[in-house]
Amino acid sequence: MTSVGTPVPRVDGLLKATGTARYTADIPFEDLTHAVLLQATIARGRIASIDASAAEAAPGVLLVLTHLNAPRLPRMRAFAKGGSAQQTVPALQDDRVRFAGETVAFVVAESQEQARYAAMLISVEYDEEPPAVGLHGDAYPPAKVNGQPPDYRRGDAERALADAAVTVERTYRTPVHHHNPIEPPVTIASWDDDGGLTVHEAAQGGVHMMRLGFAEALGIPRRKAGSIRVVSKFLGGGFGGKGFMWPRNILPAVAARLLGRPVKLELTRAQMYTSGGYRSETVQRLRLGADRDGRLGSIVHESTSTGSDMGEFPEPCAQITQMLYACPNVTGTHRLVRQNVGVPTFTRAPGEGPGSFALESALDELAGELSLDPLELRLRNYAETDPEHDRPWSSKGLRECYSEGAERFGWSARNPEPGSMRDGRWLVGYGMATAAYSSHTWPTFARVRIRADGTAVVRCATTDIGTGTYTVMAQVAADALGVRPGDVTFEAGDTRYPFAFPPVSSSGARSIGPAVRAAALAVRTRVARLAVKDRESPLFGADAATVRAIGGGRLARADDPERYDTFVDVLERAGLGHVEERKGYGVMPFLHSTASGIAPWPVGPLLRVATRPFAGRYSTYDFGAQFVEVRVDPDLGVVRVSRVVGVYDIGRVLNPRTARNQAVGGITWGIGMALMERTTTHPRLGKYTSPNLSGYLLPTNADVPDIDVHFLDRPDPLVNPLGVKGVGELPVVGVAAAIANAVHHATGKRVRSLPIGPAELLG
Amino acid sequence: MRVTVTVNGEQRRADDVWEGESLLFLLRERLGLPGSKNACEQGECGSCTVYLDDVPVCSCLVAAGQVQDREVRTVEGLAEGDRLDPVQEAFVEAGAVQCGFCTPGLVVAAHDLLDRVPRPSDPEIREALAGNLCRCTGYEKILDAVRLAAARR
Ligand code: FES
Ligand code: FES
Numbered sequence: 055m056t057s058v059g060t061p062v063p064r065v066d067g068l069l070k071a072t073g074t075a076r077y078t079a080d081i082p083f084e085d086l087t088h089a090v091l092l093q094a095t096i097a098r099g100r101i102a103s104i105d106a107s108a109a110e111a112a113p114g115v116l117l118v119l120t121h122l123n124a125p126r127l128p129r130m131r132a133f134a135k136g137g138s139a140q141q142t143v144p145a146l147q148d149d150r151v152r153f154a155g156e157t158v159a160f161v162v163a164e165s166q167e168q169a170r171y172a173a174m175l176i177s178v179e180y181d182e183e184p185p186a187v188g189l190h191g192d193a194y195p196p197a198k199v200n201g202q203p204p205d206y207r208r209g210d211a212e213r214a215l216a217d218a219a220v221t222v223e224r225t226y227r228t229p230v231h232h233h234n235p236i237e238p239p240v241t242i243a244s245w246d247d248d249g250g251l252t253v254h255e256a257a258q259g260g261v262h263m264m265r266l267g268f269a270e271a272l273g274i275p276r277r278k279a280g281s282i283r284v285v286s287k288f289l290g291g292g293f294g295g296k297g298f299m300w301p302r303n304i305l306p307a308v309a310a311r312l313l314g315r316p317v318k319l320e321l322t323r324a325q326m327y328t329s330g331g332y333r334s335e336t337v338q339r340l341r342l343g344a345d346r347d348g349r350l351g352s353i354v355h356e357s358t359s360t361g362s363d364m365g366e367f368p369e370p371c372a373q374i375t376q377m378l379y380a381c382p383n384v385t386g387t388h389r390l391v392r393q394n395v396g397v398p399t400f401t402r403a404p405g406e407g408p409g410s411f412a413l414e415s416a417l418d419e420l421a422g423e424l425s426l427d428p429l430e431l432r433l434r435n436y437a438e439t440d441p442e443h444d445r446p447w448s449s450k451g452l453r454e455c456y457s458e459g460a461e462r463f464g465w466s467a468r469n470p471e472p473g474s475m476r477d478g479r480w481l482v483g484y485g486m487a488t489a490a491y492s493s494h495t496w497p498t499f500a501r502v503r504i505r506a507d508g509t510a511v512v513r514c515a516t517t518d519i520g521t522g523t524y525t526v527m528a529q530v531a532a533d534a535l536g537v538r539p540g541d542v543t544f545e546a547g548d549t550r551y552p553f554a555f556p557p558v559s560s561s562g563a564r565s566i567g568p569a570v571r572a573a574a575l576a577v578r579t580r581v582a583r584l585a586v587k588d589r590e591s592p593l594f595g596a597d598a599a600t601v602r603a604i605g606g607g608r609l610a611r612a613d614d615p616e617r618y619d620t621f622v623d624v625l626e627r628a629g630l631g632h633v634e635e636r637k638g639y640g641v642m643p644f645l646h647s648t649a650s651g652i653a654p655w656p657v658g659p660l661l662r663v664a665t666r667p668f669a670g671r672y673s674t675y676d677f678g679a680q681f682v683e684v685r686v687d688p689d690l691g692v693v694r695v696s697r698v699v700g701v702y703d704i705g706r707v708l709n710p711r712t713a714r715n716q717a718v719g720g721i722t723w724g725i726g727m728a729l730m731e732r733t734t735t736h737p738r739l740g741k742y743t744s745p746n747l748s749g750y751l752l753p754t755n756a757d758v759p760d761i762d763v764h765f766l767d768r769p770d771p772l773v774n775p776l777g778v779k780g781v782g783e784l785p786v787v788g789v790a791a792a793i794a795n796a797v798h799h800a801t802g803k804r805v806r807s808l809p810i811g812p813a814e815l816l817g
Numbered sequence: 818m819r820v821t822v823t824v825n826g827e828q829r830r831a832d833d834v835w836e837g838e839s840l841l842f843l844l845r846e847r848l849g850l851p852g853s854k855n856a857c858e859q860g861e862c863g864s865c866t867v868y869l870d871d872v873p874v875c876s877c878l879v880a881a882g883q884v885q886d887r888e889v890r891t892v893e894g895l896a897e898g899d900r901l902d903p904v905q906e907a908f909v910e911a912g913a914v915q916c917g918f919c920t921p922g923l924v925v926a927a928h929d930l931l932d933r934v935p936r937p938s939d940p941e942i943r944e945a946l947a948g949n950l951c952r953c954t955g956y957e958k959i960l961d962a963v964r965l966a967a968a969r970r
Pocket of ligand 1: 855861
């Protein structure tokens with residue numbers, strides 16, 4: 055009877071398969087105007103002159119904004135300081151160019167083609183200065199890394215290293231990554247006659263957060279932010295690239311206010327590379343010290359990533375090293391090097407993604423030094439409690455993930471000798487790695503309404519970024535109410551609905567789920583209270599608190615399930631069109647128990663009703679084990695991933711179908727990271743050399759093997775009443791290392807710089 | 818210029834079409850058919866795939882003027898009335914849809930594959946759909962969907 059845990063098909067699948075789901079770019083608008091960005095072609099310098107007269111005279115052109123005529127816009131408050139922006143410097147405010155791709159003009163015309171043509175007529179002269187490119191310059195510590203200090207120390211790692219019997223010291227590199235969701239970002243801004251603003255956004259950033267961002271950018275006092283509505287119903291993927299307020303989100307509203315007409319901005323694929331952040335390249339130095347049995351005595355993880363004077367997002371690579379293994383002496387440091395390439399941001403599996411590549415590769419190298427099985431090495435350093443915070447885990451099934459994964463994969467067949475396994479001409483390699491991710495519970499509210507016909511509607515301002523929120527949250531509400539999931543509609547993506555934090559850091563299920571459940575239980579109790587006071591109800595006189603939902607919209611007496619009432623009947627007798635309740639759930643960032651908090655989000659008053667289940671007493675992580683088989687062509691250096699087994703502890707699985715989608719998709723991200731994905735920057739010009747999908751390779755259908763995913767499906771008894779942890783990022787973590795380790799096993803070659811290609815293997 | 822074209826079995830006309838416009842633009846912006854998606858405009862992702870005279874094309878790479886007096890079939894034209902095409906049905910049932918932005922293009926490409934090869938092998942499916950990028954699914958369920966649709970057709 056319960057729906058949670060069953061593979062309910064996606065409720066929006068039909069709309070999407072028939073092409074009738076309306077994504078932001080598909081929404082028809084009266085009187086719409088179209089905008090395009092003109093972007094700087096140099097990475098650093100000044101605009102010596104900009105002449106827009108030909109563009110202004112071109113057919114259909116309504117407005118050209120440059121730094122010479124654009125309205126003054128404020129510097130935005132950084133996300134890390136409770137704001138909504140990663141790039142805090144607004145566009146078109148001065149003649150400086152800080153990175154290639156910075157917006158230098160914003161053109162609005164009657165049609166998109168006219169705007170594009172006009173943008174080509176703008177002539178810009180630059181005074182060029184040599185840009186800072188690459189992680190070569192002076193490194194400096196960031197203010198914070200995911201809300202934590204940039205340096206972490208436990209014990210004395212340097213001394214322990216000096217005393218260690220066996221050491222490994224290596225440097226690993228990962229390149230710039232771009233999120234590349236298939237849907238390009240789109241913003242449509244329109245003002246009504248009363249000064250209200252409506253923005254349709256392809257926004258992962260959470261509509262409420264964006265509302266505050268728009269208020270800040272447009273000089274609307276926060277108490278009047280209610281006049282701003284942000285809507286985001288269907289999103290064609292985000293992965294971090296559609297979070298936060300970027301200049302591209304703000305400019306359409308600015309132009310629409312000037313024109314008195316709605317303005318739509320749709321980015322081109324190339325512009326996506328410079329308009330919504332990216333994952334920084336990283337250089338990571340790893341030093342491990344162990345005794346002869348493989349017990350870790352010391353780990354030093356020093357990570358360097360890109361800094362910017364427009365905002366700061368250090369890729370939090372070392373944070374996974376701080377918690378993953380039982381090691382008494384650990385140092386993790388984060389440094390930045392300023393570059394003229396724009397501000398980085400969160401990208402799926404931020405920190406843990408590239409960080410685990412370094413850590414888990416280094417562990418494999420240590421296993422080689424010790425002639426120890428890589429899995430055995432991990433078991434010898436298994437952390438029974440959280441070594442970083444010195445407290446218990448709320449749940450940790452990692453040991454079972456290892457054993458189940460090894461079993462399914464056939465790990466025991468691995469011949470430890472590199473280059474020893476073959477299949478015809480292919481060299482075969484096995485590799486493994488540990489996965490862990492610090493998913494979060496963010497403050498979230500939901501309103502559940504039971505209607506007179508017994509159906510229910512749930513409203514919450516989160517966004518379904520493609521993960522299946524519309525489906526899974528209907529299941530959660532259905533179970534709490536005792537109705538079928540088909541009787542529940544989940545509505546999201548609108549500031550008119552109760553507050554939700556952006557669905558980032560694998561927080562969706564574990565933040566929204568408990569809020570939806572709490573609200574559904576509350577409204578059910580309200581109906582029960584109506585019934586027990588109603589003489590005509592079979593529940594009359596019963597204790598409302600003990601009334602149970604027995605399915606089919608029926609509420610029964612605890613002592614006698616034969617005596618029941620229904621939502622429909624109770625509401626009808628009470629003459630009510632509907633009954634509703636609103637509840638919240640979540641913990642404030644920073645009070646949360648896992649390693650990476652994010653600076654205080656300004657929703658203070660809301661949070662007083664939010665629960666704090668175990669702040670400070672337990673640590674919650676998602677765990678997993680990744681096993682990979684690769685085949686390497688010895689002559690061509692081509693690497694094919696031929697098998698992947700991933701076993702994950704994500705707490706309770708709310709919907710095995712959508713969870714599996716997330717896992718297989720995440721592993722595929724890991725394959726891309728290991729073998730394909732890289733944005734290259736011209737070393738002198740500071741420009742991306744291939745901002746498109748033929749230069750930046752995404753895994754295609756032909757690149758992905760059969761993937762075996764298994765969930766332990768054990769509810770975490772402490773994390774929340776649903777027992778659910780997170781699944782969005784975990785399956786990415788460790789895949790690149792597992793592949794690199796398998797490539798080493800196949801060929802004897804250790805590649806420490808991603809992506810791994812023929813050049814690395816044949817060179 | 819004026820473009821006259823049959824779209825999903827219906828004669829359609831668009832006036833004042835600029836020579837530089839793509840078929841994708843024509844469909845989405847002028848004919849009210851936003852099912853085909855604009856994701857790269859460079860022929861790299863397949864999200865804009867439609868049939869042009871029974872041949873699947875990236876509609877972002879076809880000039881609007883090229884479709885004069887020809888036949889176009891989009892994702893909106895695959896279902897017959899209320900009856901979904903087996904490929905669409907299979908995509909929903911197999912769970913091959915996540916964010917769904919790649920789905921319209923994939924549905925058309927898979928439809929074409931099954932027209933040409935009613936019982937494709939797995940490598941054939943992977944190869945045929947390798948021009949349609951998906952950033953969410955990891956392709957597993959898309960493969961399942963094509964197998965399912967093949968079994969049902
Ligand atoms: S939009 Fe046509 S192939 Fe990408
Ligand atoms: S389902 Fe999102 S891109 Fe394919």
